[in-house]
Amino acid sequence: MNPRRIVSGIVVGASIAACASFAFAHEFSSAGKCTFAKRPPLVLKGDQIQGFCKFDHDTQSFAGSPADQARCLLNPVEPVGRLGPPLDALPASIAERVGKSVDLPAQAALAALLRDRGATEDLVATLAQPVSHAHDNDPLSRPATYMVFHDTSTPNYRTQPWPVSIDDDPKINNLSRYECSNDIERAHVFINRGGKIFLAHDFSVPWRATKFESAKNFGSALKGLFLHVELIQPRRALKSYGRRNDFLAPTPGFSQAQYDSLALVYTVASRRAGFWMIPAFHSVLDEGIRNKHDDPQNFDLAQFAQSLDALIGELRTRTAAADAESQSRKSD
Numbered sequence: 001m002n003p004r005r006i007v008s009g010i011v012v013g014a015s016i017a018a019c020a021s022f023a024f025a026h027e028f029s030s031a032g033k034c035t036f037a038k039r040p041p042l043v044l045k046g047d048q049i050q051g052f053c054k055f056d057h058d059t060q061s062f063a064g065s066p067a068d069q070a071r072c073l074l075n076p077v078e079p080v081g082r083l084g085p086p087l088d089a090l091p092a093s094i095a096e097r098v099g100k101s102v103d104l105p106a107q108a109a110l111a112a113l114l115r116d117r118g119a120t121e122d123l124v125a126t127l128a129q130p131v132s133h134a135h136d137n138d139p140l141s142r143p144a145t146y147m148v149f150h151d152t153s154t155p156n157y158r159t160q161p162w163p164v165s166i167d168d169d170p171k172i173n174n175l176s177r178y179e180c181s182n183d184i185e186r187a188h189v190f191i192n193r194g195g196k197i198f199l200a201h202d203f204s205v206p207w208r209a210t211k212f213e214s215a216k217n218f219g220s221a222l223k224g225l226f227l228h229v230e231l232i233q234p235r236r237a238l239k240s241y242g243r244r245n246d247f248l249a250p251t252p253g254f255s256q257a258q259y260d261s262l263a264l265v266y267t268v269a270s271r272r273a274g275f276w277m278i279p280a281f282h283s284v285l286d287e288g289i290r291n292k293h294d295d296p297q298n299f300d301l302a303q304f305a306q307s308l309d310a311l312i313g314e315l316r317t318r319t320a321a322a323d324a325e326s327q328s329r330k331s332d
């Protein structure tokens with residue numbers, strides 16, 4: 001299915017930044033054809049081949065249980081992409097669910113919630129579709145298991161001050177900046193600071209967005225194993241790294257609406273995969289690789305976990321209400 005059909009239909013126009021969280025972005029004018037600098041895939045060597053979280057290329061997973069993997073892949077990322085001390089523990093709402101199907105919402109409850117948030121029927125219908133598979137969509141390979149969180153690191157204000165309100169600024173939050181008329185957007189999903197969601201590639205589309213996945217060593221083996229979500233975050237230049245760098249991130253890094261929408265995107269993908277996917281930070285995946293990216297900066301894992309708990313609670317209430325209604329209809 002052409003994902004662009006999913007975003008057509010309802011005109012959002014100039015109200016993108018003012019819309020409530022969770023809403024889907026529809027029909028904005030594309031930024032046109034995208035051109036990204038062509039970089040030949042890297043040849044990884046030594047420890048780079050397994051990466052920071054010890055990827056096993058036979059099982060196509062990182063070391064340990066899904067919770068162990070998430071704890072490693074969500075290692076805090078500090079300025080300039082340095083990794084901070086490891087997490088002592090994951091928030092319970094991730095630790096208790098990741099890799100399992102416990103608390104996955106009923107498809108009907110999630111469909112109803114998506115309709116309430118403005119999703120088209122095309123999009124709702126994708127809930128019944130599988131996610132991509134590794135080896136460039138080989139159905140016999142592992143399904144997409146990891147969801148990689150990124151920040152866009154754009155726009156870069158360099159040595160200028162931050163705009164007055166980055167969460168409402170129309171330039172920062174213009175999702176059309178990330179749409180490509182030639183369908184080569186860099187992630188599956190983009191979320192602006194108002195919580196607006198732009199679906200660039202459906203989760204059934206195998207797509208790579210990190211140096212690790214794209215390394216020459218692996219051919220297309222990792223293509224389809226990871227889903228990618230970009231959260232809009234502007235940047236500035238950090239002193240003593242030159243005027244053009246983009247290492248300085250805002251504090252807090254993301255808005256509440258972004259965490260709420262990320263929780264929704266994560267839940268939709270997990271429902272489609274049949275288990276809670278293993279979240280990961282881009283910078284951790286590419287750790288040890290030269291010129292790796294530094295994102296996401298200032299990601300508050302506890303805040304994301306709270307958004308996830310709130311969403312799961314809401315979906316549970318909806319399911320219980322629907323069950324009670326059908327019971328009372330039966331007894332009438």
Ligand SMILES: [Zn+2]
Binds near residue numbers: 149150151295
């Ligand atoms: Zn990234």
